[in-house]
Amino acid sequence: MAANLAQEDRWIPTTCGVCYSVCALQVHRVNGTVVKIEGNPDSATNRGRLCPRGVSGIMTLYDPNRVNVPLKRTNPEKGLNTDPGWVQITWEEALDTIAARLSKIRREDPRKLLLTGTVTTQDEVPFAKIFAMTFGTPNGWNSGAGNHCGTAEHLFGALLHASWSKLPDPDHCRYLLNFGTGTGSGSYYCVTGMAQRIAEARVRGMKHVAIDPFLGPGAEKADEWIPIRPGTDGAFALAMLNVLLNELSIYDGDYLKHHTNAPYLIGDDGLYIRDAKQQLPLIWDPVDAGEKPFSDPTIKDFALEGEYRVNGLRARPAFTILREHLKPFTPEWAEPITTVPAATIRRIANEFGQEARIGSTIVLEGKVLPYRPVAVMYFKGAQGHKNALLSSMALELLTEVVGASNVPGGLLGMNSCSLGYPETGQLKWTPKADRDGLMVTGRWPNPSPPYPPREVKGAETIDLRGMIPTCPGSSGALPVVMADPERFKVPYKIEMNLHVGSNYVMTFANPKAIEEAFRNVFQVSFALFLDESTYLSDIVLPAASYLERLSHTADWISSNSPVGEWCYHVRQPVVGQIAERRSACDVLLELVERLGMREEFYNFVNLMLEVKAPYTLETDSRYSWEEIVDRRYKSLFGAERGLEWFKEHGLVKWPKKAEEVYWKPFSHTRVPLYFEWFKPLGEKVRAMSEKLGIELDTSAFQPLPEWRPCLSYKENSRDHSLYAIYYKIPMQTFSGTYNNPWLDEVSKIDRFAYGVAINTETARQRGIREGDWIEIKSSPTGNTIRGQAALTEGIHPEVVAIAGCGGHWSKYLSVANQDGKGLCFEWLMPVGLDNVDIPSLTQDQCVRVTVSKARAQP
Amino acid sequence: MGRQGRLTLRVSMHNHNGMPFAPFLTIGKESLMQVEVRFYGFVRDVVDTSPLALQMPDCCTLRNLVDLLVQRYGEKLHERLYTNAGELEANVRVFVEDAQAGSLEELLGDGQKSSAEVKVFVLSATAGG
Numbered sequence: 011m012a013a014n015l016a017q018e019d020r021w022i023p024t025t026c027g028v029c030y031s032v033c034a035l036q037v038h039r040v041n042g043t044v045v046k047i048e049g050n051p052d053s054a055t056n057r058g059r060l061c062p063r064g065v066s067g068i069m070t071l072y073d074p075n076r077v078n079v080p081l082k083r084t085n086p087e088k089g090l091n092t093d094p095g096w097v098q099i100t101w102e103e104a105l106d107t108i109a110a111r112l113s114k115i116r117r118e119d120p121r122k123l124l125l126t127g128t129v130t131t132q133d134e135v136p137f138a139k140i141f142a143m144t145f146g147t148p149n150g151w152n153s154g155a156g157n158h159c160g161t162a163e164h165l166f167g168a169l170l171h172a173s174w175s176k177l178p179d180p181d182h183c184r185y186l187l188n189f190g191t192g193t194g195s196g197s198y199y200c201v202t203g204m205a206q207r208i209a210e211a212r213v214r215g216m217k218h219v220a221i222d223p224f225l226g227p228g229a230e231k232a233d234e235w236i237p238i239r240p241g242t243d244g245a246f247a248l249a250m251l252n253v254l255l256n257e258l259s260i261y262d263g264d265y266l267k268h269h270t271n272a273p274y275l276i277g278d279d280g281l282y283i284r285d286a287k288q289q290l291p292l293i294w295d296p297v298d299a300g301e302k303p304f305s306d307p308t309i310k311d312f313a314l315e316g317e318y319r320v321n322g323l324r325a326r327p328a329f330t331i332l333r334e335h336l337k338p339f340t341p342e343w344a345e346p347i348t349t350v351p352a353a354t355i356r357r358i359a360n361e362f363g364q365e366a367r368i369g370s371t372i373v374l375e376g377k378v379l380p381y382r383p384v385a386v387m388y389f390k391g392a393q394g395h396k397n398a399l400l401s402s403m404a405l406e407l408l409t410e411v412v413g414a415s416n417v418p419g420g421l422l423g424m425n426s427c428s429l430g431y432p433e434t435g436q437l438k439w440t441p442k443a444d445r446d447g448l449m450v451t452g453r454w455p456n457p458s459p460p461y462p463p464r465e466v467k468g469a470e471t472i473d474l475r476g477m478i479p480t481c482p483g484s485s486g487a488l489p490v491v492m493a494d495p496e497r498f499k500v501p502y503k504i505e506m507n508l509h510v511g512s513n514y515v516m517t518f519a520n521p522k523a524i525e526e527a528f529r530n531v532f533q534v535s536f537a538l539f540l541d542e543s544t545y546l547s548d549i550v551l552p553a554a555s556y557l558e559r560l561s562h563t564a565d566w567i568s569s570n571s572p573v574g575e576w577c578y579h580v581r582q583p584v585v586g587q588i589a590e591r592r593s594a595c596d597v598l599l600e601l602v603e604r605l606g607m608r609e610e611f612y613n614f615v616n617l618m619l620e621v622k623a624p625y626t627l628e629t630d631s632r633y634s635w636e637e638i639v640d641r642r643y644k645s646l647f648g649a650e651r652g653l654e655w656f657k658e659h660g661l662v663k664w665p666k667k668a669e670e671v672y673w674k675p676f677s678h679t680r681v682p683l684y685f686e687w688f689k690p691l692g693e694k695v696r697a698m699s700e701k702l703g704i705e706l707d708t709s710a711f712q713p714l715p716e717w718r719p720c721l722s723y724k725e726n727s728r729d730h731s732l733y734a735i736y737y738k739i740p741m742q743t744f745s746g747t748y749n750n751p752w753l754d755e756v757s758k759i760d761r762f763a764y765g766v767a768i769n770t771e772t773a774r775q776r777g778i779r780e781g782d783w784i785e786i787k788s789s790p791t792g793n794t795i796r797g798q799a800a801l802t803e804g805i806h807p808e809v810v811a812i813a814g815c816g817g818h819w820s821k822y823l824s825v826a827n828q829d830g831k832g833l834c835f836e837w838l839m840p841v842g843l844d845n846v847d848i849p850s851l852t853q854d855q856c857v858r859v860t861v862s863k864a865r866a867q868p
Numbered sequence: 869m870g871r872q873g874r875l876t877l878r879v880s881m882h883n884h885n886g887m888p889f890a891p892f893l894t895i896g897k898e899s900l901m902q903v904e905v906r907f908y909g910f911v912r913d914v915v916d917t918s919p920l921a922l923q924m925p926d927c928c929t930l931r932n933l934v935d936l937l938v939q940r941y942g943e944k945l946h947e948r949l950y951t952n953a954g955e956l957e958a959n960v961r962v963f964v965e966d967a968q969a970g971s972l973e974e975l976l977g978d979g980q981k982s983s984a985e986v987k988v989f990v991l992s993a994t995a996g997g
Contacts, residue, residue, distance in 0.1 A: 146909060150992065614908060617989060618991075
């Protein structure tokens with residue numbers, strides 16, 4: 011009898027997939043059932059730690075609300091609240107229907123296919139992108155992040171750090187100026203690893219200053235909180251820059267001369283002055299008293315200041331122009347905009363400048379490197395506005411002028427430089443200089459990094475990204491163009507949406523406008539749940555969750571820790587197949603065969619997944635998903651480290667070298683302090699938009715930063731006297747986690763997670779008390795949402811703050827769709843180009859609202 | 869065989885069905901090589917993506933080849949592949965015999981081989997973030 015009780019008892023290594031950080035897991039399985047999830051202490055990414063979302067995955071795996079079989083709608087009417095009339099179909103019928111649709115579209119015009127996905131399906135979406143590329147469409151939308159993407163921040167990540175995102179050096183930073191990010195608190199990149207590392211940095215003595223409208227999950231971990239009016243971070247940064255450069259004269263001259271375009275001579279037309287022979291940008295050598303091409307080996311010194319005559323023209327170094335440009339932006343100018351006292355701005359500028367310790371060095375691995383222990387962080391909060399590009403530029407220049415970019419203590423690109431896996435030399439990339447000496451990223455998630463900019467083309471994509479090459483991420487224009495392609499001279503309409511795991515209806519802006527854009531599209535959804543976006547679907551496929559599927563590697567450049575070790579993991583199924591759930595990658599391979607795309611697809615897989623001989627996919631064979639993953643691992647890590655090795659060991663890691671982490675002193679690339687090419691690019695965009703008859707405000711394509719008010723800032727009526735803002739919390743990711751009972755329980759403990767943060771005095775003036783139900787009415791959309799007031803002194807008095815993407819209404823989400831489970835902020839935001847920063851196509855995310863006590867209190 | 873010959877020789881192109889395209893340019897007295905070209909990706913709406921067979925002098929560069937294809941398929945293909953400065957767009961990759969070409973000025977032949985397989989990938993800039 012005892013022998014019959016013998017149990018399977020295993021710990022299986024894999025990776026988390028609830029957000030984009032890809033933390034390493036150990037999953038405890040007993041007799042085929044997952045009973046616990048823990049962090050994997052072997053991983054350099056999260057070092058054994060997990061956030062609430064990570065440990066709660068078991069509840070999503072076994073959620074009885076999961077989609078378990080393929081479904082098709084029977085109700086032809088589509089709407090946000092219209093029951094689709096789901097009926098079960100076989101996989102065969104589903105695939106036949108999908109393949110027939112795809113085949114027709116591919117024959118007619120492949121651009122009519124759209125791919126939507128989310129960053130939490132970081133393994134499936136890149137594979138689906140390969141499918142879409144092969145298919146021949148340029149149209150994709152990472153809609154799960156939607157407006158929560160830090161679009162303009164990613165643009166400057168490419169231009170200044172050769173990376174998608176950045177983090178402070180947790181080992182050496184001493185002063186973190188944090189404009190509203192959740193780094194170190196449970197959101198943002200490398201989430202749990204950085205939470206631990208930032209906590210250690212605090213113990214070590216790092217000061218963390220949070221500039222944020224709300225003393226929320228990010229700011230509450232700081233040493234100092236400075237409340238600021240939403241959308242004015244750029245003004246704060248401009249005033250700081252002015253204090254640093256014009257009042258305190260604190261800047262890193264050596265860094266500016268050798269690693270930026272600060273010494274490049276600028277003419278009165280705003281462009282570089284170039285030498286006649288090679289057309290290279292010129293600098294002024296003060297020792298030889300003459301102009302020289304920036305790369306001239308005879309240069310003895312670079313002038314940063316002064317005014318010169320070159321070829322009869324006035325010529326000034328970019329740095330001189332920047333200093334002059336900043337003079338009007340005094341702390342006194344910024345005070346009424348930001349509501350931060352001028353004295354506070356001066357103090358912070360002084361602290362930041364002093365702590366940068368310009369001129370100091372540190373010895374690491376026997377190398378003497380600059381030591382600049384300050385970093386400026388910002389993401390969605392500061393940049394998610396109409397002024398995204400110019401505000402981001404100001405925030406970025408703070409790090410650049412003190413030389414704290416990619417050096418010990420400073421702001422580090424998330425894996426800008428890799429010397430490769432030692433045993434194979436694969437996974438190797440490094441930033442390079444172009445002809446003008448400016449940096450080009452070595453690795454980028456998309457085929458075209460923002461610099462050098464792509465040619466400005468007509469409206470060949472459904473999101474204006476063909477016309478505006480500076481948009482690096484999710485385009486705020488997509489729903490606008492998709493709803494009316496003729497207006498934008500797009501010569502086709504989207505007919506089909508291949509929808510991989512995002513709930514885009516709730517993650518962009520006004521869901522009613524999103525419904526209008528998507529309701530006439532044939533939508534196939536790979537879905538865990540019948541969420542709000544599936545109300546617009548024609549076919550729903552039962553998706554395998556991250557605990558049920560194999561990945562070709564979920565890691566990407568932003569999931570590795572910025573310091574310590576390189577670490578690449580496996581994502582593998584920890585249970586057998588449940589019901590009829592299948593991984594999207596498996597299904598896409600089946601569709602490749604049905605569409606006769608194997609030869610093209612395999613060539614694309616070899617190219618995009620870096621599968622090299624002898625592991626390349628040969629077109630006369632048909633490979634399973636497991637075989638493709640195995641070949642990729644072997645190609646990257648050698649014959650000994652195929653899929654079976656990874657399944658057993660979970661990860662491979664090796665130490666990062668100083669010249670990988672702190673790569674800037676080793677690099678001959680320069681970054682722009684003066685964004686010279688923005689101006690001619692903007693002129694091209696304007697010319698193209700005028701040619702096509704599209705009204706676009708291209709005035710923000712300018713080389714130096716300034717502050718411009720958001721639409722909400724201009725609207726100043728008594729009726730709409732408050733700003734509503736959105737922020738991220740550690741216990742939910744976008745709109746995809748609200749049906750998880752454990753996360754629901756944790757969220758209920760925190761009165762802000764499902765409530766509306768409002769200043770105590772602001773609430774008192776409106777007769778609102780703690781726990782009262784309140785109504786928030788949007789000025790631009792007219793929509794009203796309801797939630798319970800959570801009173802606090804820790805919020806700017808002009809602001810109400812709403813967490814995450816709650817407020818679900820799908821009848822199939824039995825936990826999430828109850829009253830009081832958060833609010834859907836998106837109902838407050840309008841869809842339209844007036845609310846979009848044109849150069850980055852960022853959606854403005856602060857809105858004016860009326861807040862009042864609800865007449866009916868449950 | 870010298871590599872300085874003028875571009876005055878006859879080139880012939882066939883699609884996978886063996887149907888000939890009109891000749892586009894003629895090139896000196898160089899030896900001819902068989903070239904098979906195939907397009908992949910975001911280009912299906914402007915070109916035939918089935919394999920294309922050509923005969924070209926082995927002194928031709930990749931730029932000669934791409935220009936020839938642009939001549940065949942017109943402005944739309946030019947716009948999809950080239951910047952205004954005449955360089956390949958960042959999302960275009962050209963491979964010759966499975967090796968990515970570093971420059972359009974590379975020669976198609978090496979004086980030894982009699983055929984070449986060229987793959988032109990046009991990648992879609994679908995967004996991250």
